[in-house]
Amino acid sequence: MTAAGAQRSLSPTSATAARGPGIADHTTQGFSSGRALRPSAKILPEHARSHNRSLVLQTLYRAGQQSRADIARSTGLTRVTISDLVGEFISEGLIVETGQREDARPGKPATLLDINRSAFQIVGIDLSDYAMFRGALLDLDGGILEHREVTLAGSTGADAAAKVVGLVGELLALATSPILGIGVGSPGVVDFTGTVLSAPNLGWTDVPLQRILLQEFSLPVVVGNDANAAVLAEHSFGGADRDMMLVKVGHGVGAGLLVGGTPLYGSRFAAGEIGHVVVGTDGGLPCVCGKNGCLETWLAAPRLEAALAAARANSASTDDVLAEAGRHLGISLAAIVGALNLAEIVLSGPTHLLDGPLAAATIETLRNRTMAQFHGDLTLRMTTLGEDIVVRGAAVMVLSAQLGVS
Amino acid sequence: MTAAGAQRSLSPTSATAARGPGIADHTTQGFSSGRALRPSAKILPEHARSHNRSLVLQTLYRAGQQSRADIARSTGLTRVTISDLVGEFISEGLIVETGQREDARPGKPATLLDINRSAFQIVGIDLSDYAMFRGALLDLDGGILEHREVTLAGSTGADAAAKVVGLVGELLALATSPILGIGVGSPGVVDFTGTVLSAPNLGWTDVPLQRILLQEFSLPVVVGNDANAAVLAEHSFGGADRDMMLVKVGHGVGAGLLVGGTPLYGSRFAAGEIGHVVVGTDGGLPCVCGKNGCLETWLAAPRLEAALAAARANSASTDDVLAEAGRHLGISLAAIVGALNLAEIVLSGPTHLLDGPLAAATIETLRNRTMAQFHGDLTLRMTTLGEDIVVRGAAVMVLSAQLGVS
DNA sequence: TCATTTTGTTAGTAAACCGTACAAACAAAC
DNA sequence: GTTTGTTTGTACGGTTTACTAACAAAATGA
Numbered sequence: 124m125t126a127a128g129a130q131r132s133l134s135p136t137s138a139t140a141a142r143g144p145g146i147a148d149h150t151t152q153g154f155s156s157g158r159a160l161r162p163s164a165k166i167l168p169e170h171a172r173s174h175n176r177s178l179v180l181q182t183l184y185r186a187g188q189q190s191r192a193d194i195a196r197s198t199g200l201t202r203v204t205i206s207d208l209v210g211e212f213i214s215e216g217l218i219v220e221t222g223q224r225e226d227a228r229p230g231k232p233a234t235l236l237d238i239n240r241s242a243f244q245i246v247g248i249d250l251s252d253y254a255m256f257r258g259a260l261l262d263l264d265g266g267i268l269e270h271r272e273v274t275l276a277g278s279t280g281a282d283a284a285a286k287v288v289g290l291v292g293e294l295l296a297l298a299t300s301p302i303l304g305i306g307v308g309s310p311g312v313v314d315f316t317g318t319v320l321s322a323p324n325l326g327w328t329d330v331p332l333q334r335i336l337l338q339e340f341s342l343p344v345v346v347g348n349d350a351n352a353a354v355l356a357e358h359s360f361g362g363a364d365r366d367m368m369l370v371k372v373g374h375g376v377g378a379g380l381l382v383g384g385t386p387l388y389g390s391r392f393a394a395g396e397i398g399h400v401v402v403g404t405d406g407g408l409p410c411v412c413g414k415n416g417c418l419e420t421w422l423a424a425p426r427l428e429a430a431l432a433a434a435r436a437n438s439a440s441t442d443d444v445l446a447e448a449g450r451h452l453g454i455s456l457a458a459i460v461g462a463l464n465l466a467e468i469v470l471s472g473p474t475h476l477l478d479g480p481l482a483a484a485t486i487e488t489l490r491n492r493t494m495a496q497f498h499g500d501l502t503l504r505m506t507t508l509g510e511d512i513v514v515r516g517a518a519v520m521v522l523s524a525q526l527g528v529s
Numbered sequence: 530m531t532a533a534g535a536q537r538s539l540s541p542t543s544a545t546a547a548r549g550p551g552i553a554d555h556t557t558q559g560f561s562s563g564r565a566l567r568p569s570a571k572i573l574p575e576h577a578r579s580h581n582r583s584l585v586l587q588t589l590y591r592a593g594q595q596s597r598a599d600i601a602r603s604t605g606l607t608r609v610t611i612s613d614l615v616g617e618f619i620s621e622g623l624i625v626e627t628g629q630r631e632d633a634r635p636g637k638p639a640t641l642l643d644i645n646r647s648a649f650q651i652v653g654i655d656l657s658d659y660a661m662f663r664g665a666l667l668d669l670d671g672g673i674l675e676h677r678e679v680t681l682a683g684s685t686g687a688d689a690a691a692k693v694v695g696l697v698g699e700l701l702a703l704a705t706s707p708i709l710g711i712g713v714g715s716p717g718v719v720d721f722t723g724t725v726l727s728a729p730n731l732g733w734t735d736v737p738l739q740r741i742l743l744q745e746f747s748l749p750v751v752v753g754n755d756a757n758a759a760v761l762a763e764h765s766f767g768g769a770d771r772d773m774m775l776v777k778v779g780h781g782v783g784a785g786l787l788v789g790g791t792p793l794y795g796s797r798f799a800a801g802e803i804g805h806v807v808v809g810t811d812g813g814l815p816c817v818c819g820k821n822g823c824l825e826t827w828l829a830a831p832r833l834e835a836a837l838a839a840a841r842a843n844s845a846s847t848d849d850v851l852a853e854a855g856r857h858l859g860i861s862l863a864a865i866v867g868a869l870n871l872a873e874i875v876l877s878g879p880t881h882l883l884d885g886p887l888a889a890a891t892i893e894t895l896r897n898r899t900m901a902q903f904h905g906d907l908t909l910r911m912t913t914l915g916e917d918i919v920v921r922g923a924a925v926m927v928l929s930a931q932l933g934v935s
Numbered sequence: 936t937c938a939t940t941t942t943g944t945t946a947g948t949a950a951a952c953c954g955t956a957c958a959a960a961c962a963a964a965c
Numbered sequence: 966g967t968t969t970g971t972t973t974g975t976a977c978g979g980t981t982t983a984c985t986a987a988c989a990a991a992a993t994g995a
Binding site: 163164165166167168170171174175178181198199200364366368378380382387388389390391392393394395396397399400401403404405412414454455456457458459460461462463464465466467491492493494 | 569570571572573574577580581584587604605770774784786788793794795796797798799800801803805806807809810811818820860861862863864865866867868869870871872873897898899900
């Protein structure tokens with residue numbers, strides 16, 4: 124495992140690794156981790172340092188090429204402090220000087236800095252497709268360098284977990300830089316420790332996937348819900364707002380909620396599980412869960428395809444089928460949009476199903492059922508990230524956990 | 530204004546007032562303020578200090594009588610640091626030594642500390658009733674010392690704002706300790722600056738109530754939404770969880786959402802405005818907003834009373850009317866409960882309407898329409914705080930903003 | 936009486952950031 | 966060509982913060 128070796132070799136030369144949550148330290152929880160700090164925890168000066176480290180990285184990550192003085196201005200920290208922090212990062216290899224600024228200005232020319240975007244690579248895994256596991260090797264920008272996948276072929280339980288380990292290993296072998304971490308977006312309910320509490324399609328109950336991967340590869344691992352990963356990807360790469368909802372349609376229906384830039388987990392880590400909430404008061408088809416008229420019976424891809432096939436067989440309008448599905452999605456979302464005062468909804472899933480009459484009916488239903496003035500510019504659109512959304516979201520989870528960047 | 534004078538006289542003798550966000554400083558935003566810290570902000574060591582100050586207060590506020598060593602153990606800070614922080618608070622008058630611990634243990638007997646719960650008083654105002662403004666003078670425990678109210682008599686606009694100022698002035702005159710701050714729970718949409726963007730019943734649009742009161746009284750002021758205030762009160766005094774929803778039924782219907790112990794504001798500060806979301810797909814009565822079948826048409830107190838009167842006139846079952854209203858509340862909440870994975874819902878409003886067939890129908894509908902296993906112990910109950918809920922919540926807003934305590 | 940435990944304080948240390956000052960490098964004005 | 970002013974990045978010293986180590990005070994229990 125050359126990647127892991129290269130990773131570990133960084134630690135001794137790292138200025139911060141010895142004194143706290145440095146980038147190579149995956150046992151402690153960084154201050155700026157995507158997961159919320161417990162309010163009952165003390166804060167020491169070194170936590171402030173860790174936060175400000177992330178702040179510098181975040182600034183460079185977002186705005187790109189900047190000088191130390193630029194960073195000082197935009198963060199509010201002094202040039203002295205920024206120089207100190209940047210010096211640390213340079214010695215760690217995470218920031219590089221990229222030459223001098225060209226434009227003609229008075230004063231000493233600025234030395235431009237940038238995150239060394241090839242310093243590390245990330246492995247992102249998507250377990251949400253019911254027929255295969257997708258994986259990718261990504262750079263720090265979230266760009267995909269390599270794709271790999273493995274067919275599930277009906278595997279469940281330990282077999283499925285073994286296939287995850289195999290896929291991760293395959294991708295690690297392709298790495299040409301040290302690995303920042305491994306991110307996994309899993310269907311079902313996933314807790315803070317990266318244990319999959321429940322994933323019916325995979326036959327998983329209380330599978331400690333994060334711990335399994337950590338023991339196998341000795342690299343930082345983050346395991347989260349697939350829809351939460353997707354919403355993070357949309358936020359980081361899709362230009363989405365800090366408050367939004369992503370509805371993910373596939374074999375089932377799930378959602379990820381972003382509130383103030385951080386995912387919402389819920390009291391039992393089951394936030395976003397809207398697939399089995401009953402829609403409306405006009406009955407509906409029976410669902411695998413035992414109820415009638417769940418959102419999944421209207422919207423899940425297999426159910427929609429079947430309804431479309433039936434319509435075609437009867438020479439009925441397929442657009443009407445899609446619009447009816449969209450209308451029921453709108454009915455379900457209306458209460459959520461109202462309660463959370465959402466301004467942006469993103470759909471992820473098969474474009475030929477979602478992007479058209481379905482989306483149009485959804486937004487119309489939402490406008491008719493909520494107070495327009497509170498949601499004046501309520502938008503609903505397809506994701507621009509296509510099938511890579513979860514894999515890239517898994518990479519965002521790693522970036523957030525290891526560098527505090529998103 | 531003796532209260533304001535007493536308040537200001539504290540500042541010069543305060544050890545911290547001169548060096549940062551002390552308790553008497555209402556111009557700066559405390560680190561532990563109830564409102565979320567922008568992630569793009571730097572953190573300095575003094576912010577850590579401010580956070581740890583709040584941590585000490587929070588510990589004492591919750592657990593009561595404790596020694597310095599007790600606080601050190603429960604916060605993780607050292608006894609030295611706790612002694613230092615406590616020393617500051619004692620010199621500010623906010624913490625007092627209350628004698629020695631009595632129980633027989635080896636070692637030097639502990640000196641017990643407690644928050645000086647009579648050191649400050651709080652003014653809480655509730656603008657949510659459409660016929661009157663309620664106000665109260667409270668101690669630091671949220672206990673009510675004095676009640677005052679003023680009838681609205683149809684006042685709107687500037688008249689209504691003047692009545693708020695008058696009510697606050699009346700309560701300040703009753704104060705026997707320095708005033709920690711003034712909290713106001715207003716109906717409608719309220720932004721971060723305490724400006725009421727929209728409150729139709731009061732005829733308010735963009736009324737900077739927080740600024741008006743600050744200029745009038747020169748005391749810390751927090752203005753927030755009434756349902757958000759209520760949910761904070763339920764969290765602090767009603768024993769509610771850190772993740773919950775409070776549905777407030779009165780002249781209209783609103784909700785406050787608590788996520789991880791902090792209120793949810795939404796993209797346009799209109800989170801919780803569920804009164805005008807259309808329920809179900811079985812039509813419904815026309816609403817003042819122009820739509821049909823809004824939640825308010827089923828649940829608002831005047832509408833419910835009218836429906837009950839009609840049922841009594843027809844010798845029909847009033848329980849059926851209440852159950853039908855509860856069923857529609859359940860339909861609305863189902864999607865929200867599923868999306869947010871809520872475990873606790875609290876109702877606030879007229880007990881004779883809500884507590885009975887209505888609540889029973891709501892919880893039954895919720896159980897039938899959501900995935901039970903995600904919400905195994907989903908509870909729905911009435912608030913225990915009665916009509917004082919908003920006034921006490923307004924006090925919590927002040928405690929949170931000024932002391933970081935909740 | 937003496938060892939042990941617990942509390943709270945004193946003294947010294949390390950980390951983190953700030954303000955001031957300064958040299959280097961450049962543009963623009965004279 | 967020189968001077969002036971601007972901007973950048975660094976060096977130094979100082980303040981704030983919380984920590985460790987050590988200790989006196991005050992109790993219990995053998």
